[in-house]
């Protein structure tokens with residue numbers, strides 16, 4: 001189901017993330033989905049996502065890996081339980097660790113393909129290996145360790161008014 005985007009199932013109060021929140025008009029609004037046992041997202045960088053002229057800013061690439069990784073973690077946890085993503089209780093994940101290796105400069109021009117592979121799913125933790133490719137060549141690889149959001153963090157988010165998110 002390549003067009004069933006994980007982020008479209010996030011509850012409203014968790015949809016303000018700069019990288020992947022559908023309600024953040026200033027954000028990247030990354031969309032991730034299953035492709036077999038892997039996950040995939042496409043992102044078209046804007047001309048202002050520039051580092052050295054002609055190349056994509058590394059911080060943006062890290063953000064794409066981060067949000068694709070946490071989205072993949074959540075989707076994997078639901079799939080592991082045999083549940084659809086909008087069923088209760090919610091399985092919300094945050095980033096515990098983000099590791100990024102820039103293998104070669106990422107050309108700024110065409111769309112980027114972000115791919116995730118789940119390497120571990122145990123207890124409250126999911127480890128996802130992520131690549132970012134341009135023109136069919138892997139430019140960046142990363143590892144996201146995502147952990148289920150602690151209750152106190154979720155409670156604080158629920159208390160925030162939407163206007164201030």
Ligand SMILES: CCCCCCCCCCCCCCCC(=O)SCCNC(=O)CCNC(=O)[C@H](O)C(C)(C)COP(=O)(O)OP(=O)(O)OC[C@H]1O[C@@H](n2cnc3c(N)ncnc32)[C@H](O)[C@@H]1OP(=O)(O)O
Nearest residue numbers: 009010014017074085086091092093094095096097125147
């Ligand atoms: C309908 C669908 C709903 C889906 C809904 C999804 C919503 C999806 C949110 C949307 C939004 C997007 C989000 C974008 C990504 C951010 O930007 S998230 C923001 C940045 N991240 C944060 O602010 C997190 C801050 N850190 C923390 O809150 C806590 O340190 C953590 C990460 C929750 C972990 O704390 P903890 O719960 O006490 O974890 P703990 O029990 O000690 O460890 C659990 C496991 O994780 C490991 N671990 C913990 N920290 C680390 C670390 N730093 N390095 C390595 N391993 C670690 C532990 O070793 C342990 O592993 P095991 O021993 O079980 O193998």
